[in-house]
Amino acid sequence: MERPEDWRQERAQVLAHARVVVIKVGSAVLTDAQGLSETVLEGLAGQLVRLAAPTERLPDGRRLVLVSSGAVAAGRTVLAARGRQVDATGLAARQAAAAVGQGRLMQAWDTVFHVHGVPTAQVLLTRDDLRSRQRFLNARNTFAELLQWRVLPIVNENDTVSVSELKFGDNDCLASLLVNLTGADLFINLTSAPGVLAADPQREPDAPVMEHIDDVAALDLGRLCGGKTSAGTGGMYSKLLAARRAAQIGVPTLILPGRAPDVLSHAFAPAGADSGAAPLAGTWVRPAGHAIPRRKFWLAYQSEPAGGVSVDAGAAQALLRKGGSLLPGGVRQVEGAFQKGALVRVLHEGRSLGVGLSNYSAADLKKIMGLRRHEVAAILGDAHYPEVIHRDNLLLDAAV
Template identity: 35%
Template sequence: MSSGIEQKRIVIKIGSSSLTSRHGEISQRKLEKLSDEIVSLKDAGHEVVLVSSGAVAAGYRKLGCLDRPTLLPEKQAAASIGQGLLMETYSKLFMSNGYVASQILITRSDFLDENRYKNVRNTLNVLLERGIIPIVNENDTVTVDRLKFGDNDTLSAKVASIVEADQLMILSDIDGLYDRHPGQYKDAKLIQQVNQITPEIEAVAGDSESTVGTGGMRSKIEAVKIALASGIPTFLGNASKDQIVVNALTGKAKGTYFNPEKSQTYLNQKKKWIAFHSHPEGEIVIHQKAKNRLIEENAHLTLSGVYDVKGPFKKGSVIRIRDHSGREIGCGVVNISSKELQTLTKKVTHPSFDLTIMECKDFVCNQEVLITV
């Protein structure tokens, strides 16, 4: 790799099918290929975060299962075995090249709480600044369905957002996004460049044919939405291709490149947390005039703009804001509880009795983030 390439912070997501053999066990060959390419990036001075699937696929045979388990307790038990096997292999491969790997297991609840979100970000930043390779996975051994990311595609986009990555690479067993399902249509064509996720792009996103992983093409497109809204270029490609990681960085790899629009204003860390990671607890309905001031004039939301309150929610909670038609306008942090707000709205009789219930810096408009928050 040329030493003249600008040093970047890169998040790489690798799918289960790209790490395991046909029999569902860890493929030493595949892990060596991936680690060698990551070492090439590190040797060139780049920072790398690896979001690695494969824990369940790597562990279920050792659990005594002939096929990939479908019951949650068996999946979690398999993950507890497989995660250790994955980390042991990664650590040996990176250490043999002079690099230290670390393990970070995350659940969705780690992102829901703003303080824990900041702790995850701070930990990742320290590791990257010290030259460590963080290896991130969802903590499948303890995660319940309501706290799952659903797939590591989404997790990788959230990690890329939190570390303010320069590029996200999502690698799986398919070359990228096609205009038609490549497994069903021989004339399907690879879409090489995408600048905006349109309804047409979403319509062509079918599911992966892999029986090992959990994320299909639709989940990858949802992940790309998060990355693009954070201003992060994203690449979808086939992990089996030679030097895919190195070539994707230079734009030479076969795959689909998603590039954020240069004219767009991107979110700061506070608004990223509100948009992508928080869990709205209630909602309020606001008047049209308040909606216009909030969106067009970037003004605070005051008590007089509130039409209805649907709780319960506490002071400091993230809530949804809707207009009279029921359309969701966005989300924001409220500085008053639903109980207090319901009481105060009944007392508003003239404009002089008013107070700020949400500051504009704590509000994220749906149109701004391009996805439903």
């Protein structure tokens, strides 16, 4: 679909035609002082069922993927009810609390969807499941089969077995990667905020909600966003970072207040309908004008960068303006102890230019940085690569 000039027209078109939608809901939406809110879960389930129902434009209905936080918060509540107050700030404590709460979270979702006759499937993932290309494809096939069966996948990070280097960091990151894996047309993020505020609310409490964001990559997220929420691990920073990833593959994001009554029903109401008479809710984050290949998306976000390479001005110019590859002569500094094939940051004067797969280990790269091709051959022999990072394995302006 060609991108309309007007964001309202774009939003109306996408909401009317989106066949596969990834919806992420945060802990701050689902929980209160007593734990999981049954009222909130029931309300969201009803809205999602209506969202998936057949329409004139979509006679087969929409396929939905639900990414749900709340396991840690639910686990803390279960333990508190038994007189055990848990400080779940450390990794081990959070993983243990998630193990307690994940079953409670899934049971709560299954109960509210069972009322509507919608079967659910629990899917727990670690980053390693998406880093391996074979496991990525297996996961994609599983999701495709579940959606074909009209089963609702309910996804969460497999906190109990995740180690720090394999964690997504938060479910905003996980959801953005699922947008790619499932081939989604739209990403919806339900949050405790009314939308994206025009300034950090901790500094400007009266900052208005931004109705739309034309270019999320141009925002200074550190200045714009406040801290994390008390119930979860995200905050608006991670939501906009996730929206930026989705935008890179041509998928828009709708950030909505998850506790607003019938917020999804209002958002998807046809133009001119009674329920659409109120002002548009939340923030519409527009997709990039030119989508990157999904393979580049996968390689850039499959794992956290294992190190970094700093480049000189000439190399930065070749990468940014000429679409070139990174050659050994342009490397000035190597950070970290990564292996051949690792994902690394590319930096210039402290600024991240992007990420890519290194053809060299850090140890070998330190031997050849700054050298020309014949000098590299003299050190490493003929079995070497002309490029440190080939342009086909490089994503500039990566949201990491």
